Amino acid sequence: MGDMLLDINIQFKIVIFAILSGIIVGFLFDIYREFRGVCKNKILITIEDILFWIWCSLIVFVFLLKYNYALLGVYVYVFMGITLVIYLKTLSKYFRRIQHKILAILLKNIRIIFKNIRYAFKNTFTN
Numbered sequence: 001m002g003d004m005l006l007d008i009n010i011q012f013k014i015v016i017f018a019i020l021s022g023i024i025v026g027f028l029f030d031i032y033r034e035f036r037g038v039c040k041n042k043i044l045i046t047i048e049d050i051l052f053w054i055w056c057s058l059i060v061f062v063f064l065l066k067y068n069y070a071l072l073g074v075y076v077y078v079f080m081g082i083t084l085v086i087y088l089k090t091l092s093k094y095f096r097r098i099q100h101k102i103l104a105i106l107l108k109n110i111r112i113i114f115k116n117i118r119y120a121f122k123n124t125f126t127n
Contacts, residue, residue: 017068022083
């Protein structure tokens with residue numbers, strides 16, 4: 001009687017956006033992994049982890065709210081979880097390699113800029 005049957009197109013969109021949400025979570029986790037643990041204090045790491053997952057949950061919820069009508073059935077979580085595992089087992093290593101290269105280039109450029117600024121100040125104010 002009161003069954004709410006969804007159109008096949010809506011169901012397809014739900015699955016696609018659940019899969020995209022899993023990829024987004026994996027992508028965000030890779031970025032977070034790069035900066036996690038800079039501080040060795042276990043309490044701070046725990047707080048960072050909790051804040052990351054709250055932030056990640058909010059991003060996924062807003063994403064699903066905007067594109068998926070915020071329909072959060074069990075299968076949405078299943079598809080997100082499966083996609084996250086597949087992402088972490090396959091694409092993550094490639095993304096992390098690219099991420100390391102980009103970070104190395106950024107840090108090198110920042111170091112060069114600071115050396116040039118320091119050199120300019122040193123020569124300007126010591127002579």
